[in-house]
Amino acid sequence: MEEVKNKQTVLKSYVNGFPKESGMLLNASATISLKLPEGSNAVLVKNLYLSCDPYLRIQMTKAEDSYFPPFALGSPIVGLGVAKVIDSGHSNFKKGVSGLTGWEEYSIISSTDFLRKIEDTDVPLSYYTGILGIAGITAYVGFFEICAPKKGEYVFVSAAAGAVGQLVGQFAKLSGCYVVGSAGTKEKVDLLKNKYGFDEAFNYKEEQDLNATLKRYFPNGIDIYFENVGGKMLEAVLSNMRLNGRISVCGMISQYNLEQEEGVRNMFLLVTKSLRVQGFLVGDYYHMYPKYMEMIMPLIKQGKISYTEDIVEGLESAPAAFIGMFYGKNVGKQLVVVARE
Known part of the structure; x- marks a missing residue:
């Protein structure tokens, strides 16, 4: 041939x-x-x-x-x-x-x-x-299966304008949650609020004190954190989590290119706030793909979700x-x- x-x-x-x-x-x-x-x-x-x-x-x-x-x-x-x-x-x-x-x-x-x-x-x-591939099922598993959201809960998503984060925020809104996202440009912040329906969003590059920033957006604390970043953001989030909060660890993009990964200094809050932190590899959840497709396809075709x-x-x-x-x-x-x- x-x-x-x-x-x-x-x-x-x-x-x-x-x-x-x-x-x-x-x-x-x-x-x-x-x-x-x-x-x-x-x-x-x-x-x-x-x-x-x-x-x-x-x-x-x-x-x-x-x-x-x-x-x-x-x-x-x-x-x-x-x-x-x-x-x-x-x-x-x-x-x-x-x-x-x-x-x-x-x-x-x-x-x-x-x-x-x-x-x-x-x-x-x-x-x-x-949305119909790895990013979609990652958002679905991390948010629904691991964090088990309840209506009215407070949700924070880092790297919220990325392939996974944009979906998590929309899933949170469809679940009746209050959701805030972080991103790295004004364009992305506007996208989060005006296209994806986030309640609030901020440019983390413009914030000097992430702990204070999260307190401003979550005066009552955070119930669910969808983790995409790691490092200083994770440390700030732990200080603002509510009792029995859940953290789904999808990735830590801020750490991938560092020769020495950053440490998180307030890990004892996992104990005092009874927090549950779970990392996951989406390959372990491929069996849920048909279930995810049943949920997401009607939402796409009805125009209820953007990508x-x-x-x-x-x-x-x-x-x-x-x-x-x-x-x-x-x-x-x-x-x-x-x-x-």
Whole structure:
């Protein structure tokens, strides 16, 4: 079978501190056959949308104790995406799919454990990397399953304008809660209040004292904190939690690029306030995806929930888009378009 060009974004070197574009390389000379070998159980796809997610930074470090294995140098970065099936040795996957794929034009997916066929095409295909993908079920599990919200409770969401945070805030409002979000620009703060319906929002970069800021927005304290940031924000939140509060730990983006992670000095408040803190890996909750879809699809189609995507074109734009997330440059879910169907 004739081979075709298969442009790739590969990891050139492992990362210390903040990732740099020089650590990722565009390989324009790779090739691939668009026909699987006879008897293969793999799935050959043409990638359409790729997801930039902060957790990928962890796999760019060669750490033996990481819960995600490091990427192989010189090989394509692997992340979440939406793709069109070109050839398949698996009966379940014949058309559109979402799941783990390579940062390249075409990918051969050997393990289908995290692959899902796209059933509903009445919504943008790109949604399957975000609101209908990992970001969506992460928000759902972290908020509803772990925090178990009650009507009238006080909810705080950090990194609230990101792929997950924007959904958590809207889920909180739909549950009858009072919700405040933090973000890093005026544009994002306005988005939280005017598009997503947050009761209040603030730019954490403009606040000198996060403890005082949270006291201002939550004079009665916080019942639920959806944690995306860590560090100084977490320390300030602990001081403002109410008795029997719940904290769902989704990520700690402020810590990923530090050689020495920041400590939190008031952990005894977990005891005195009877707080429950639970971290989670969304992969442990994939079995809940059908339940989540039953909830979210009607909300999308009825216009009761909004979702923002920040889209760049081409694999050559992927490194800058990925790195920009750690500087707060993206607004909403960061995506890379590889090809449009």
